[in-house]
Amino acid sequence: MIVLRIGVSISMIYLHGYPRLINFSEISSEFADPLGLGTAASLALVVFAEFFCSLFLIIGLFTRWSCIPLIITMFVATWVMNGGKGFIFQEKSFVYLICYISLLISGGGYFSLDFKLFGEK
Numbered sequence: 262m263i264v265l266r267i268g269v270s271i272s273m274i275y276l277h278g279y280p281r282l283i284n285f286s287e288i289s290s291e292f293a294d295p296l297g298l299g300t301a302a303s304l305a306l307v308v309f310a311e312f313f314c315s316l317f318l319i320i321g322l323f324t325r326w327s328c329i330p331l332i333i334t335m336f337v338a339t340w341v342m343n344g345g346k347g348f349i350f351q352e353k354s355f356v357y358l359i360c361y362i363s364l365l366i367s368g369g370g371y372f373s374l375d376f377k378l379f380g381e382k
Contacts, residue, residue, distance in 0.1 A: 262363075262370035266324070269360045270315040273331070278312030295341045310334040318364065321373020328365040335361060 281288065285304065292304040310330035317327040338354035348355075369375040 262367050263321075263372045265360060266318050266321060266364055266369065266373070269357065269364075270318040273311050273315045273357065274319075278308060278310075278315055281308050282312050293342060295337055306330070307334055318369075321369035321375050322378075324369035324373060324375050325365055328361045331361045332358060332365065 281304065285308065289301040289304045292300045292307075294300045294303045296303065298306070311334065314327040314330050317323050318331075335354045335358035339351045339358055343350040343354065
């Protein structure tokens with residue numbers, strides 16, 4: 262699980278979270294608002310999930326809790342934002358979703374801070 266946890270997190274941070282974090286002010290006015298929270302609030306929630314929750318996953322701290330915002334984000338990306346476009350547009354967010362659900366079920370594993378601090382698998 263360590264390879265999945267770290268690999269998917271680095272990919273999420275590098276391709277999605279970090280670019281949105283450093284360009285927050287430029288893209289906040291035009292970011293999608295699928296849940297009606299406002300564009301800046303939607304972007305802030307996505308950045309929290311894609312960047313900060315992914316950082317927690319890399320170190321294996323609060324692994325299961327960190328997966329929940331990522332699962333919600335990928336669910337919205339897969340079925341709300343790309344729902345009517347066909348599976349080719351949904352594929353990447355769907356693969357991320359499956360990875361995060363797997364991590365939610367399995368936890369951080371032996372090589373995680375969760376295990377070292379709490380004895381939790």
